[in-house]
Amino acid sequence: MKIAASTAKGGLDDVVIEIFGRAPCFTIVEVDGGSIKDVEVVENENARASGGAGIAAAQLLIDKGVSCVLTGNLGPNAYNVLSSAGIKVYEASGMTVKEAVERMLRGELGGIAPSGGGGRGMGRGMGRGMGRGMGKGMGRRF
Amino acid sequence: MKIAVASGKGGTGKTTVAVNLSAFSGLKLYDFDVEEPNARIFFSGEERDRPVYRPVPEVGENCNLCGVCKDVCQYNAVVVLKDRVIVFPEICHSCGACIYLCPEKAMKEVDRKIGRIVDVFVDNKNLLTYGELEIGEVSPVPVIKAMKKEMEKDAVIDCPPGVSCPMVESVKAADFVILVAEPTHFSFHDLKIAADVVRSLEKPFGVVINKYGLPFELEQRCEKEGLTVMGKIPFRKEFAEKYSRGMLFEELREEFESIHDAVRELV
Numbered sequence: 308m309k310i311a312a313s314t315a316k317g318g319l320d321d322v323v324i325e326i327f328g329r330a331p332c333f334t335i336v337e338v339d340g341g342s343i344k345d346v347e348v349v350e351n352e353n354a355r356a357s358g359g360a361g362i363a364a365a366q367l368l369i370d371k372g373v374s375c376v377l378t379g380n381l382g383p384n385a386y387n388v389l390s391s392a393g394i395k396v397y398e399a400s401g402m403t404v405k406e407a408v409e410r411m412l413r414g415e416l417g418g419i420a421p422s423g424g425g426g427r428g429m430g431r432g433m434g435r436g437m438g439r440g441m442g443k444g445m446g447r448r449f
Numbered sequence: 450m451k452i453a454v455a456s457g458k459g460g461t462g463k464t465t466v467a468v469n470l471s472a473f474s475g476l477k478l479y480d481f482d483v484e485e486p487n488a489r490i491f492f493s494g495e496e497r498d499r500p501v502y503r504p505v506p507e508v509g510e511n512c513n514l515c516g517v518c519k520d521v522c523q524y525n526a527v528v529v530l531k532d533r534v535i536v537f538p539e540i541c542h543s544c545g546a547c548i549y550l551c552p553e554k555a556m557k558e559v560d561r562k563i564g565r566i567v568d569v570f571v572d573n574k575n576l577l578t579y580g581e582l583e584i585g586e587v588s589p590v591p592v593i594k595a596m597k598k599e600m601e602k603d604a605v606i607d608c609p610p611g612v613s614c615p616m617v618e619s620v621k622a623a624d625f626v627i628l629v630a631e632p633t634h635f636s637f638h639d640l641k642i643a644a645d646v647v648r649s650l651e652k653p654f655g656v657v658i659n660k661y662g663l664p665f666e667l668e669q670r671c672e673k674e675g676l677t678v679m680g681k682i683p684f685r686k687e688f689a690e691k692y693s694r695g696m697l698f699e700e701l702r703e704e705f706e707s708i709h710d711a712v713r714e715l716v
Binding site: 357362366369384388392 | 519524525526528529530533535540587
């Protein structure tokens with residue numbers, strides 16, 4: 308099973324950051340039989356995309372064969388793409404990647420609801436909700 | 450003849466100038482500021498509208514999930530899952546690349562309503578046509594393009610503020626551009642940028658100063674920059690009052706007529 312964490316620099320000792328779509332990189336941890344087998348750091352080329360960064364990040368992780376995502380916050384579009392692909396999303400911001408993976412495996416992490424416009428499906432008008440929900444000045448750069 | 454009224458900085462008086470120029474020149478008014486079309490506030494009459502669409506992709510059954518659509522999309526509007534393709538029409542810019550490049554020809558264009566065009570009739574005369582963008586749409590440009598297609602050959606165009614795509618798209622339709630500025634550092638700063646944009650579009654243009662009389666030497670600065678001042682609206686309480694009541698500046702009729710005459714000579 309592959310688990311992806313949104314990170315700034317990447318690696319097991321790096322901290323899971325709150326942002327998803329515009330995270331600088333993802334640390335992808337391969338777990339087998341409850342123990343960590345492999346760690347890969349993937350640069351998020353869409354971090355500076357003018358739009359649809361969350362969607363593109365979700366696509367990247369789908370293509371990587373990830374089945375769980377550890378992050379802090381994500382927008383409704385990214386959330387819908389991930390859940391359409393059967394990928395579960397867990398709240399783990401502030402923990403190290405290693406700690407987050409271990410806690411996830413022990414079932415100690417909670418799921419995340421999409422920020423802004425939650426539960427409204429994939430209709431329009433969700434862009435605004437995203438900015439509001441992400442907070443901390445991260446969603447409004449463009 | 451089509452005269453575009455633009456500014457760079459917002460709130461300098463584009464709509465004021467456009468409405469009065471239209472009224473006193475007899476040229477029909479078009480409000481291209483489709484994100485906030487407010488020229489209609491000056492009119493009371495019957496409205497007739499029609500929808501504006503733009504094409505977005507829809508995935509057909511013969512899709513084999515090859516992912517070309519996702520790779521060519523510059524806006525991340527297409528996602529390819531293991532068993533299906535998801536399109537985000539609100540993010541799509543209608544470039545058509547995914548449809549054109551799909552090896553299976555599995556994608557087709559479908560219409561998405563993005564706004565409407567409204568004709569305003571006063572005493573059965575269509576004095577104003579404005580566009581209105583749907584909430585959440587990425588770009589006003591397709592609505593502006595739709596309005597341009599059916600525009601009459603004589604028009605005053607109330608442009609969107611700024612100097613980005615919507616303004617450029619609006620100004621491109623015109624034979625002459627009036628840049629409205631007020632005597633402030635901010636307005637002058639943005640006026641220079643707007644003038645650069647209009648110059649690079651190779652459109653003849655002139656400046657109308659609104660709130661003329663405020664303590665800032667805009668006229669002299671325009672002269673230094675090689676910008677021609679074509680008209681002035683004095684900074685007077687009665688204009689603010691008339692504007693806030695949606696009334697025309699009847700006492701400036703001659704001023705607007707002379708602006709119109711000057712434009713006619715220059716075009």
